[in-house]
Amino acid sequence: MMNKKKKSLIMAMTAIFFIAVIAIFVVYDFKTEDKPVSNIPEQDVQTNNEAKPLAQPDLPVPLDTDEEYAVFKNSLFIGDSRTEGFKLYSGVNNAIFFCAKSMTVDKIVSGEKIKAQGAEQSIYEVLDGNSFEKVYIGFGLNELGWVHIENFISEYGALIDAVKTSQPDAQIYIQALLPVTKERSSRDRTNNNEQIYWYNTNLVKLAQSKDVVYVNASEPLVDESGALKPDSTTDGIHLNSKYCKIWAKYLAEIS
Amino acid sequence: MRKKLFLYIIAIIIMATMPACTDSGEKTIQNGQIFDSEELAMHLAQNITFKDTMDKIDDLLAAELYNLDSESFETVEVYASTGATAEEIAVFSAVTDEQFDKIAEGINDRTENQRDGFTNYVPGELTKLQDPLVRQVGNCIVFVVCDDKAQAESVLEDYVSKE
Numbered sequence: 503m504m505n506k507k508k509k510s511l512i513m514a515m516t517a518i519f520f521i522a523v524i525a526i527f528v529v530y531d532f533k534t535e536d537k538p539v540s541n542i543p544e545q546d547v548q549t550n551n552e553a554k555p556l557a558q559p560d561l562p563v564p565l566d567t568d569e570e571y572a573v574f575k576n577s578l579f580i581g582d583s584r585t586e587g588f589k590l591y592s593g594v595n596n597a598i599f600f601c602a603k604s605m606t607v608d609k610i611v612s613g614e615k616i617k618a619q620g621a622e623q624s625i626y627e628v629l630d631g632n633s634f635e636k637v638y639i640g641f642g643l644n645e646l647g648w649v650h651i652e653n654f655i656s657e658y659g660a661l662i663d664a665v666k667t668s669q670p671d672a673q674i675y676i677q678a679l680l681p682v683t684k685e686r687s688s689r690d691r692t693n694n695n696e697q698i699y700w701y702n703t704n705l706v707k708l709a710q711s712k713d714v715v716y717v718n719a720s721e722p723l724v725d726e727s728g729a730l731k732p733d734s735t736t737d738g739i740h741l742n743s744k745y746c747k748i749w750a751k752y753l754a755e756i757s
Numbered sequence: 758m759r760k761k762l763f764l765y766i767i768a769i770i771i772m773a774t775m776p777a778c779t780d781s782g783e784k785t786i787q788n789g790q791i792f793d794s795e796e797l798a799m800h801l802a803q804n805i806t807f808k809d810t811m812d813k814i815d816d817l818l819a820a821e822l823y824n825l826d827s828e829s830f831e832t833v834e835v836y837a838s839t840g841a842t843a844e845e846i847a848v849f850s851a852v853t854d855e856q857f858d859k860i861a862e863g864i865n866d867r868t869e870n871q872r873d874g875f876t877n878y879v880p881g882e883l884t885k886l887q888d889p890l891v892r893q894v895g896n897c898i899v900f901v902v903c904d905d906k907a908q909a910e911s912v913l914e915d916y917v918s919k920e
Contacts, residue, residue, distance in 0.1 A: 737841035743812035
């Protein structure tokens with residue numbers, strides 16, 4: 503009688519053991535085959551040793567100091583569709599970007615929210631939530647058609663003031679408005695190089711009045727006439743991948 | 758007798774728990790076909806006619822564009838335009854049902870965001886965003902925004918039929 507009870511007990515414990523093993527397999531989804539590896543760059547794997555998702559939208563990835571774009575570490579880029587292209591193609595992945603198509607200085611100053619750092623934020627929220635060493639601002643393309651350039655300069659100035667207030671130690675750069683191609687300039691009543699030159703002249707004065715740096719990264723992007731190189735763009739305005747990298751490299755050198 | 762009954766109960770419990778061990782999504786991988794997302798995306802980029810210059814973007818940025826985290830897909834390949842147009846190619850591979858659902862949601866988000874962005878920017882691009890190509894082929898979900906959807910479908914079908 504006792505032996506039979508002992509045997510039953512042993513069998514019951516054995517059964518519980520097997521059920522527990524199966525439960526472990528179910529819970530942890532143990533796989534015997536290799537899972538296909540994501541194509542996310544290895545450096546991102548190395549910098550995410552904790553159990554975090556590899557894709558971390560808009561979070562700066564620390565680079566070694568001798569990396570080509572180390573100068574952009576802890577930087578913020580604010581701008582429009584051209585800055586969007588810069589973000590996608592330049593290879594600069596250690597900065598935060600606050601940019602969108604059709605973005606203008608007045609929208610930014612008014613607090614319009616766009617997706618940045620994985621969440622819908624205004625520029626003020628991005629500024630308050632981070633500490634930047636450098637802030638690059640690039641506007642003017644979508645404002646070329648404004649009736650009064652004074653409004654553009656006024657709003658731009660308000661944006662600079664907001665950045666200065668939030669980031670008193672950051673170096674602020676006003677990026678020159680890049681030109682368009684000769685072909686585009688010749689047929690576009692708004693987006694032409696004469697208008698762009700006029701806007702940049704005013705941006706230089708703004709930079710001086712606000713004691714910030716005016717930086718013109720157009721040198722490697724233009725032909726002998728000062729127009730955007732024809733092979734750098736499809737529509738005469740937006741840079742392709744190759745020239746976004748050239749832009750970034752030159753900006754890194756002169757920043 | 759009691760011993761046998763006990764063993765039968767354990768066997769039933771084990772058999773009952775086995776299906777829950779996997780959520781392979783095999784029921785949603787069409788025809789069991791497995792495609793290389795990188796090759797497929799490259800084929801589409803090289804053979805579909807686009808107005809704009811299309812370049813591959815970093816996987817991290819690609820996932821961000823589609824509001825997806827790393828758990829939501831196996832691989833991602835995105836070719837985007839210069840910004841002058843809304844043209845784009847995205848190929849995601851997945852293994853679980855949940856991933857397929859999240860990818861579909863991400864594509865929907867991306868399309869809506871692009872529509873919002875181009876409305877006051879280049880309204881002419883809204884036409885191609887009205888009915889973009891979205892197809893599942895095997896383990897991949899393909900998303901293409903271009904002028905000629907029929908041509909894109911043909912290129913895709915041609916690739917799938919040859920694999």
